[in-house]
Amino acid sequence: xxxxxxxxxxxxxxxxxxxxxxxxxxxxxxxxxxxxxxxxxxxxxxxxxxxxxxxxxxxxxxxxxxxxxxxxxxxxxxxxxxxxxxxxxxxxxxxxxxxxxxxxxxxxxxxxxxxx
Amino acid sequence: xxxxxxxxxxxxxxxxxxxxxxxxxxxxxxxxxxxxxxxxxxxxxxxxxxxxxxxxxxxxxxxxxxxxxxxxxxxxxxxxxxxxxxxxxxxxxxxxxxxxxxxxxxxxxxxxxxxxxxx
Numbered sequence: 563x564x565x566x567x568x569x570x571x572x573x574x575x576x577x578x579x580x581x582x583x584x585x586x587x588x589x590x591x592x593x594x595x596x597x598x599x600x601x602x603x604x605x606x607x608x609x610x611x612x613x614x615x616x617x618x619x620x621x622x623x624x625x626x627x628x629x630x631x632x633x634x635x636x637x638x639x640x641x642x643x644x645x646x647x648x649x650x651x652x653x654x655x656x657x658x659x660x661x662x663x664x665x666x667x668x669x670x671x672x673x674x675x676x677x678x
Numbered sequence: 679x680x681x682x683x684x685x686x687x688x689x690x691x692x693x694x695x696x697x698x699x700x701x702x703x704x705x706x707x708x709x710x711x712x713x714x715x716x717x718x719x720x721x722x723x724x725x726x727x728x729x730x731x732x733x734x735x736x737x738x739x740x741x742x743x744x745x746x747x748x749x750x751x752x753x754x755x756x757x758x759x760x761x762x763x764x765x766x767x768x769x770x771x772x773x774x775x776x777x778x779x780x781x782x783x784x785x786x787x788x789x790x791x792x793x794x795x796x797x
Contacts, residue, residue, distance in 0.1 A: 595785060595786075597788075602769070602791070602793065603790060603791060604682075604684070604771055604788040604789055604790040604791045605722075605771070605773070605786075605788040606788070607785040607786065607787070610784075610785055650721060650722070652786075664710060664727075664775065665712065665724060665727060666712065666724075666773070666786050667724060668714075668721045668722045668724075669721060670720075670721050671720075671721045673719070
């Protein structure tokens with residue numbers, strides 16, 4: 563498969579709780595990005611973390627990157643019902659051949675449901 | 679941020695007909711655009727990379743003659759699903775990255791997607 567793996571596949575939490583999603587990939591990367599997709603819509607960019615960065619914050623979002631483990635996590639703090647969406651990680655990598663390209667390859671995604 | 683406009687947002691067509699989907703970068707030049715396909719509750723699968731002024735690069739398993747891509751200008755790429763069949767029904771999404779230096783370190787901007795239903 564050309565995709566990275568994300569877990570959990572689905573996550574249901576209560577409003578106010580934190581949500582953590584994980585992403586693993588297989589090749590060397592230039593950067594890793596997280597996107598959000600509301601049902602039946604296009605994707606919205608959330609945050610980009612470069613391969614030489616370990617942690618990045620943006621509002622209620624916190625992203626970590628561990629290149630030695632080829633993994634990343636996205637933490638959404640103090641979740642809201644409006645955060646309900648699918649979340650995808652994406653890398654600048656061709657998972658079949660290794661190395662970085664200008665193509666974004668997406669992970670399998672996590673469906674987050676925040677209950678009011 | 680930059681805006682990518684995709685049209686139409688949904689289309690229903692008869693089996694055997696062709697459908698064209700347009701992807702435009704509205705306020706930036708995109709030498710490269712990407713076409714993805716997404717099945718319900720699944721991730722995005724990259725179909726092809728559209729290169730301005732040259733042939734598209736297709737991913738393994740994607741039929742070139744089935745999914746025709748044209749990237750005639752720095753702001754427009756089109757995907758034509760030829761002789762569509764019900765199994766081509768899917769959600770198609772385009773994206774573009776801002777042209778410039780360090781292109782591999784920029785975010786991608788996505789169109790709103792096109793829901794194709796072939797009946």
